[in-house]
Amino acid sequence: MADPLDDLIAAVLAAPKYAAITPNLVRRIGAAELAKGRVLKQAVKATRNKLHQVGGAYLGGKMDYAGWARRLAAGADPAALRAECRAMMQAHASTRERLAFLEDFYAAVFAALGPVDSLLDVACGLNPLALPWMPLPPDARYYAVDIYTNMTAFCDGFRARLGRPGRIWAADVLGDPPDMPVDTALVLKTLPCLEQVDKDAGRTLLRALKARRIVVSFPVASLGGRGKGMAENYAARFAALAAEEGWRAERLSAPGELTYLVMK
Numbered sequence: 001m002a003d004p005l006d007d008l009i010a011a012v013l014a015a016p017k018y019a020a021i022t023p024n025l026v027r028r029i030g031a032a033e034l035a036k037g038r039v040l041k042q043a044v045k046a047t048r049n050k051l052h053q054v055g056g057a058y059l060g061g062k063m064d065y066a067g068w069a070r071r072l073a074a075g076a077d078p079a080a081l082r083a084e085c086r087a088m089m090q091a092h093a094s095t096r097e098r099l100a101f102l103e104d105f106y107a108a109v110f111a112a113l114g115p116v117d118s119l120l121d122v123a124c125g126l127n128p129l130a131l132p133w134m135p136l137p138p139d140a141r142y143y144a145v146d147i148y149t150n151m152t153a154f155c156d157g158f159r160a161r162l163g164r165p166g167r168i169w170a171a172d173v174l175g176d177p178p179d180m181p182v183d184t185a186l187v188l189k190t191l192p193c194l195e196q197v198d199k200d201a202g203r204t205l206l207r208a209l210k211a212r213r214i215v216v217s218f219p220v221a222s223l224g225g226r227g228k229g230m231a232e233n234y235a236a237r238f239a240a241l242a243a244e245e246g247w248r249a250e251r252l253s254a255p256g257e258l259t260y261l262v263m264k
Helices: 004-013 023-035 040-054 065-074 078-089 093-113 127-133 149-162 201-208 230-245
Strands: 118-122 141-146 166-170 182-188 211-218 248-252 258-263
Touching: 004 023, 004 040, 023 040, 065 078, 065 149, 078 093, 078 127, 093 127, 093 211, 093 248, 093 258, 127 141, 127 149, 141 149, 149 166, 201 230, 211 230, 230 248, 230 258
Parallel strands: 118 141, 118 182, 141 166, 182 211
Antiparallel strands: 211 258, 248 258
């Protein structure tokens, strides 16, 4: 007898838009949708909708990872490399929003952090391409994780090209959170996205991370550019969460995003 969950996973991954998503995430979301009593067709549609909310909505058109890798491998000049990285970061909504203040953002974050010997970038998207703007020591380890197998493979190749120690891989960060201890974790504009699927996802993720410090940021406008009241709402909700968990959360003056440094 066929397993409805296996059929759901196969149906979701058969669509090109979702084919590169780590199957573990599809399994977790799909199982929750089937548990609601939905028939297979309804559960597949609901699973696709949630995958769009957590990932697909942020991607812009064709992601030519093979072509991008060739372009990055060809350029040795630091200025040319940064220009290529900026062009590629345009393809992901989250990094595209940060491009206008990229240098100032990381200058503010790392000024608050001081020395960092290991960094974990959670739900990274194309943010590993911002490594040239992060003032990390040469031997600092950089780890990053996202839901897309092809995106993380491309980003890991870029990390290796820079000679940066670490690893970038695909995983469901709620079902299988990173378990390596690190000095600092970046959770940039991630919690609202995860909470589209699970309202307690932010609390669950931050509790699970084995990081001494966590930089958490929130968007101040929607993907459509609407921002009225967003920053105030996120600030109030995060202050309540930090108080409930007993975390110290310091507001940072990083431009363009509502940003906190959290000490657990």
